[in-house]
Amino acid sequence: MATVKYHFLTNKRKNLIFDVGVKKGGTRALLEFIRVHPDVRAAGSEVHFFDKNYVRGFQWYRTHMPATLEGQLTIEKTPSYFITREAPHRVQLMNPSTKLLVVVRDPVTRAISDYAQAISKKIDMKPFEQLVFVNGSIGSIIDTSWGPIKLGIYSRYLTRWLKFFPLSQFLFVSGERLVLDPAIELRRAQDFLGLKRVVTEKHFYFNSTKGFPCLFKSEGHSAPHCLGLPRTYGPGNMVEEESAANCDLIKTCKGCERNVTTIVRCVTCDAVFHPSCALRVAGLVVVGKNNLVKCCATESEVIPEQNLCTLHGLFNLKFRGIQHVKL
Numbered sequence: 001m002a003t004v005k006y007h008f009l010t011n012k013r014k015n016l017i018f019d020v021g022v023k024k025g026g027t028r029a030l031l032e033f034i035r036v037h038p039d040v041r042a043a044g045s046e047v048h049f050f051d052k053n054y055v056r057g058f059q060w061y062r063t064h065m066p067a068t069l070e071g072q073l074t075i076e077k078t079p080s081y082f083i084t085r086e087a088p089h090r091v092q093l094m095n096p097s098t099k100l101l102v103v104v105r106d107p108v109t110r111a112i113s114d115y116a117q118a119i120s121k122k123i124d125m126k127p128f129e130q131l132v133f134v135n136g137s138i139g140s141i142i143d144t145s146w147g148p149i150k151l152g153i154y155s156r157y158l159t160r161w162l163k164f165f166p167l168s169q170f171l172f173v174s175g176e177r178l179v180l181d182p183a184i185e186l187r188r189a190q191d192f193l194g195l196k197r198v199v200t201e202k203h204f205y206f207n208s209t210k211g212f213p214c215l216f217k218s219e220g221h222s223a224p225h226c227l228g229l230p231r232t233y234g235p236g237n238m239v240e241e242e243s244a245a246n247c248d249l250i251k252t253c254k255g256c257e258r259n260v261t262t263i264v265r266c267v268t269c270d271a272v273f274h275p276s277c278a279l280r281v282a283g284l285v286v287v288g289k290n291n292l293v294k295c296c297a298t299e300s301e302v303i304p305e306q307n308l309c310t311l312h313g314l315f316n317l318k319f320r321g322i323q324h325v326k327l
Contacts, residue, residue, distance in 0.1 A: 015068075015071075015072065015073045015074060016065075016073075016074050016075075016076065016094075016095060016098055017073055017074065017075045017076075017098065017099050017100075017101065017193060018075070018076055018077075018078075018081065018091060018098060018099075018100050018101065019031055019075055019076065019077035019078075019079075019101045019103070020078070020079065020081040020082045020087070020100055020101065020102055020161075021079040021080070021081060021082025021083065021102055021103065021157075022079055022082050022083075022102065022103065022104060022105070022110070022151065022152075022154065023079040023080065023082075023083075023110075023114065023151060024105070024110050024113040024114045024117065025079070025103040025104055025105040025110060025175045026103045026105060026173070026175035026178045026179065027077050027079050027103050028077070028227065029103075029175075029178050029179070029182070029227050030077075030101065030103050030173055030178060030185070030189070031075060031077045032215070032227060033178075033182055033186055033199060033203075033215065034075065034186065034189055034190075034199065035075070036198075036199050036203055036215065036217075037190065037195055037198050037199050038198065039071060039072050039073060039195055039196070039198075040072065040073050040074075040075060040195070041066040041067075041068045041072055041073070041074050041075070042066070042074070042075045042076070042077070043064055043065055043066065043074070043075070043076045043077070044066075046077060046078045046079070046080075047061065047064045047065075047076055047078055048078050048080065049061045049064070049076075049078075050078070050081055050084065050086070050087045050090045050091055051078070051080050051081060051084040051086070051087055054086070054090060058094075073193060073195070075101075082102065082157050082161075083151060083157050085160065088160050088161045088163065088164040088165065089164055091164070092164040092165065096164075096165070097169070098165075098169070099169050099170075099171070099192065099193060100161070100165060100169055100170050100171070101170075101171050101173060101189065101192075102158075102170055102171070102172050102173065103172075103173045103174075103175050103178065104154060104172055104173070104174065104175060105174075105175030105176060106175075106176065107149075107152030107153070107154065108152070110148075110151075110152050110175075111132070111148035111149055111151075111152050112128065112148075114147070114148040114151065115128050115131070115148050118148075131143070131146055131148075132146065132148075132149060171188065171189060171192040173185050173188070173189065179212050179213075180212060180213075181213070182204060182213055183199075183200055183201040183203075183204060183213075186199045186200070187200070203215060203216055204216070205224065207226050210226050211253065212226075214226035214227070253272060253273050254266075254271040254272065254273055255273050255281060264293060265293070266293055266294060273293075
């Protein structure tokens, strides 16, 4: 009798790993990087079984999982699992020993990125600074009921998961480091999952146009390629990374001194920045809605820090964000 070479998901499958979140934290990047490993297979898209499709039953779930070889791991990425109240218990009922990957990011920049994605689909949305404060009053109490802010209070959701899984079954991946130095986070992930360290620095190259490491090749891409950076919205200003194909001139970012194709420019000294570098410049101010900033503003031009540091203070973070110009 011939042995079965390929295996499908069973309801007690011990090698099913979950990339549960968080939204706009870097879950897709982690999945793209880790699936380069020959012992990892991944579902092609977000399955949403444990939140939206649970009533369809486990047989439906199996049909959305890839066939695997003996010893391979299957990873499913659905960021909304992290915030779904019923998801932890449902996952535990299927497999209480499963391992969970959680990609976290500075909750303030995560909220900004979340808003940028939303406004790209609904251009008539109110400005970020009106939505983030109660009654739209800048400098007042942070509205923690607003989705992008609420999702960033990670402890609220993690508490639910810890009722069903021990902390030892979680790996928290830095979304920032996943972009700046992915090999470090991939090493941690491979160790956590009991995989041989196959995905290393040799799988990445530094893309001077993008300003961050990219894969030489991945599943479905035989040629080098980069993941697109999420749009980042600075208060009062949309900041968007452009591709080299759409930019006639490549300059050097004043923040990191790497090549950058960007529309974030200082009106005083003509310096340019990566969006992420702009957010780290102390005293940087926005002077309009055309992605123009001042990186050398005077004290009289800057609204007091507390108007925006209140947002960072909610998460006990040091304020280093973009401030407003007094118009």
